Amino acid sequence: MSILDIRHSTTYRYQREVVLHRHRLMLRPRATHDLRLLSTSLTCTPAAMVSWTYDVFGNSIAWADFDKPSATLTIESRLELELYTTEWPVFQIAPAAHSYPFAYSEDERADLGAMLTPQYPDPDNRLKRWAEAFVAGPTTDTLSLLKDINASTTGWIAYQARDDEGTQTPLESLGIGTGSCRDIALLMAEAVRHLGFGARIISGYLFVPPAETGWSSTSGTTHAWLEIYLPGAGWISFDPTNRTMGGANLIPVACVRDIRQAVPISGSFFGAAADLLGMDVRVTVSKIS
Numbered sequence: 001m002s003i004l005d006i007r008h009s010t011t012y013r014y015q016r017e018v019v020l021h022r023h024r025l026m027l028r029p030r031a032t033h034d035l036r037l038l039s040t041s042l043t044c045t046p047a048a049m050v051s052w053t054y055d056v057f058g059n060s061i062a063w064a065d066f067d068k069p070s071a072t073l074t075i076e077s078r079l080e081l082e083l084y085t086t087e088w089p090v091f092q093i094a095p096a097a098h099s100y101p102f103a104y105s106e107d108e109r110a111d112l113g114a115m116l117t118p119q120y121p122d123p124d125n126r127l128k129r130w131a132e133a134f135v136a137g138p139t140t141d142t143l144s145l146l147k148d149i150n151a152s153t154t155g156w157i158a159y160q161a162r163d164d165e166g167t168q169t170p171l172e173s174l175g176i177g178t179g180s181c182r183d184i185a186l187l188m189a190e191a192v193r194h195l196g197f198g199a200r201i202i203s204g205y206l207f208v209p210p211a212e213t214g215w216s217s218t219s220g221t222t223h224a225w226l227e228i229y230l231p232g233a234g235w236i237s238f239d240p241t242n243r244t245m246g247g248a249n250l251i252p253v254a255c256v257r258d259i260r261q262a263v264p265i266s267g268s269f270f271g272a273a274a275d276l277l278g279m280d281v282r283v284t285v286s287k288i289s
Contacts, residue, residue, distance in 0.1 A: 001083065003081070003289045004080070004082075004288065005080050005284075005288050006079040006205055006251065006283075006284070007283070008027060008076070008282075008283045009075070009077075009283075010074070010076075010281050011075075011280045011281075012072065012276065013071070013072055013276075014071050014072065014073075014276055015071075015277050016275060017069040017071045018070070019271070020267070020269050021066075023073075023265060023267030024061060024063060024263075024267060025042070025061070025062040025075065026059060026061060026062075026253060027253065028040060028062070028253065029081060029204065029205075029251055030058075030059065030060070030253065034085045034247055035081055035252070036081060036082040036084075037079065037081050038082060041077070042062060042075075042076070043074075043075075043077075044074070046070045046073070047066075048064035050065075051063045051065075057254075059253070059254050083207075083249075085246065085247035085248045085250070088246070089246045089247070089248075091232075093142065093230050093231065093232045094231040096231065097232065098142055099140065099142060100139065104198070104231065108229070112198035115257060116197075120171070121169075122170075122190075127174065130156075130174065131191035131194045132194075132195070134149050134152070146192065146236075149240075150188065150240050150243060151240075151243045153240040154184060154241065154243060156177070157174070158178045158179075159178075159180070159181070159241055160179065160180065162179070162180040167180075167259045168186075170190045173187045182224040184224075184241045185201055185226045185241065185259070186201065186224075186259050188240045189201055189226045197229070197230075199227065199229070200226065200229075200257060201255075201258065201261075201262060202224065202225050202226060202256075202262075203222065203224050203253055203254040203259070203262035204223060204251045204252040204253040205251040206239075206285070207250075207287065209249070209287070222264060222281075223241075223250070224259065224262070225238060225240070225241070237250055
């Protein structure tokens with residue numbers, strides 16, 4: 001068990017005072033049996049009226065409404081939480097799903113719904129063929145197959161930090177050969193969907209203990225990975241950027257079908273596009289005990 005302190009600050013700068021429209025904030029982690037929130041605070045400058053709701057996936061959404069113009073906007077989230085995940089979890093996969101291919105139950109297929117369906121075009125089946133190349137034979141061990149894809153994705157797509165908005169499509173990532181954590185997570189999610197697995201995208205934070213080395217990402221950033229549903233075991237975390245599996249050091253905030261639904265902060269302002277001078281983001285994840 002670890003107690004972590006997370007600070008996430010985003011500042012927008014404008015060349016003149018602008019009218020701030022409603023902003024949508026996805027900054028509150030999902031409380032589960034692996035994660036317990038101890039304290040949270042959300043501050044907007046200028047002050048905003050904040051209301052809370054849940055989206056269709058059950059993620060906590062804060063809506064911020066502003067009543068006066070401003071030349072800057074700062075949104076600060078501070079969290080203290082307990083993380084109970086283990087480094088080497090044991091997954092109790094149902095016997096019928098030990099070998100791939102297997103069939104989800106009728107209820108599972110209905111409930112997984114769009115999580116089973118690739119979300120991006122693959123007109124020449126390039127991504128599907130790429131995923132199928134990992135399948136060793138007519139039957140193969142399910143978890144070994146997923147581990148192979150998870151460990152090999154960054155052999156095809158080299159990690160490269162990218163600050164610009166948006167996410168590359170899976171085919172773009174295969175073509176370019178580089179991608180951010182969100183590009184890599186999306187690629188693997190779409191690949192396993194082509195193999196018939198239910199997968200969802202997770203956005204949140206990554207904690208890297210100072211003594212650890214060999215990680216592609218750092219604790220001072222948001223992070224993206226994916227979860228794959230296996231009968232019996234449920235949703236299992238896979239982080240292809242860092243070639244790890246299980247939820248150790250991962251703090252989930254948003255659980256979505258497609259990465260575009262997991263933007264931490266979205267909103268608009270009334271003014272010219274040139275009024276926006278820039279955006280600064282600072283994230284720290286530190287261990288208290």
